[in-house]
Amino acid sequence: MTASVIASEPPRSPFALTDDQRALKETAGEFAAERIAPEAVRWDRDKHFPVDVLAEAGRLGMGGIYVDEQYGGTGLSRFDAALVFEELATGCPTIAAYISIHNMVAWMIDAFGDQRQREQWLPELCAMRSLGSYCLTEPEAGSDAAALRTRAVLDGDEYVVNGVKQFISGSGYSDVYVVMVRTGESGSGGISTLVIDGRSEGISFGPEESKMGWNAQPTRQVVFSDVRVPVRNRLGEEGIGFRIAMSGLDGGRLNIGACSLGGARAALERSLTYVGQRSAFGSRLGDFQALRFKLADMATELEAARTLLWRAAAALDAKDPEATRLCAMAKRLATDSGFNVANEALQLYGGYGYLSEYGMEKIVRDLRVHQILEGTNEIMRLIISRGLLESNQ
């Protein structure tokens, strides 16, 4: 007689979340549902940047999600962060996205700063008692960021900074500005990164831009006129600033993709409820097969994008050499799918989708910019194709 088959546990799915991850996701989801979602439409309408809610998020550990615990961070992985940002964005993509930018700033200081710099800025940033802004784009240098012209000229043990940064999220409110400046020759090799205090003399801010979406966070120019910045505020060596800026963006792209997933998921969930309640031609909307198929496609697109995003996040955590390319792919897919799904969800709401009151058009407006910033989706294709062609040689 042969032995009977022993009942065994099914193999663990590589996509299964741990207890910790489920708890993190649940907390971020509850925070989004209770502290963010109920106010999101009002904040958008009033162009209100809720710094008090950000401080509360900071107390929970959302200000330095993947920053070293020694400096007040939470020490989690990029994968964990992707879960958190998707949940936060179900409450409001704009707030979630600002928290992402803030985290990118904190991480750059953690990753490239020395001990003194980390001690100086990170505890306050991690608690979100001070806020951070990432300053790369200029009026004449967007996609081609390496063409930036903001100059930092050495004068004794200080740099004198002159120039204009464009489209800076959080500016005016932020305390800590991580600024890419030109210290050397033209091109990417002549760029350095300075951490500049928002109260420095000579720093000023343009008016708040009037925007299609992302109204719950300010976007302004930052103008530097003879701003004196101590040399000890430079992150790393001179000339590595472009590398610092780009490595910050790998994680930033994952987060912004996750924000699109969260916003779109919220829109999809609402439309599911809506088609169950609304009737036309004597049937529930949800009984029309055309709409059921549409919903099936929306759910599929989101799941596909999420799966790629998780894969890219795991690659970044594992320092996989493919990580940059995967992050670009994930950002492209998640932000395109996220926008499309939200837009379809609005369509399912009919005319009500177009009214502000229902919150659907706000999600669409918010998600639109995710296809543009942190590198446009054309630039994502540039990065992906570059890798493809190189690896084929």
Added chain:
Amino acid sequence: MNIVVLVKQVPDTWSERKLSDSDHTLDRASADAVLDEINERAVEEALLAKEAHGGEVTALCMGPERATEAIRKALSMGADKAVHLSDEALHGTDAVGTAKALAKVVGTLESVDMIIAGNESTDGRSGAVPAMLAELLGWPQLTYARSLSLDGSTVTIERETDAGVTSVRAELPAVVSVTEKINEPRYPSFKGIMAAKKKPVSTLTLADAGIDAGEVGLSGALTQMVSSAPAPPKEAGQQVTDEGDGGTRIVEFLSGKNLV
């Protein structure tokens, strides 16, 4: 100030809750299980007391293996350690049996100054366990607290019931039960979540806690559930369109029900 908080895992009030056909006990597998909301407030109150007066917070839970999730939630909010009384033989224990079992477990713990519980659970809603536990321990009971303050060796609460609000004080050790008005529970911080799994949880069987199996479980229960039926589905209400006679029609409706 060493505080024990009683925590219970209950089916999420948002999910559909069912009783099992065979013994009319709660079908715990059919619904999402969460830490009872009122217990989150009890944990919060214990943490506030600890933050003000020092000491330790111990979460005490009686429940099936799966209740570890509720325990984790209490630990991630900031409780220091937990005791989990878990034994197959506890299935079907009634309120008296629960109080007896909990009293035994409290007896195994060192220097407890105060026990905080929710005034009732969202599933069973007997609302009796905290008082029974106090009785069994011979401690004063301060129930239905909407606020709590500690002063050296005494605890004072504002007790709120349908009859009004009274201020009640007792010497420690005491049992306090809190209502949902007492506070807004904190979110567990990310660090708290990560720290929770490293905190000590001691799991006790009936034998470990010295509990007589005859006093608990379905067979030991002093009360017995004889039958149960699902709540009848809600019927659509009657809609009245106001055509100038709205007031009259409301009065007609109310007097038809002998309400006016």
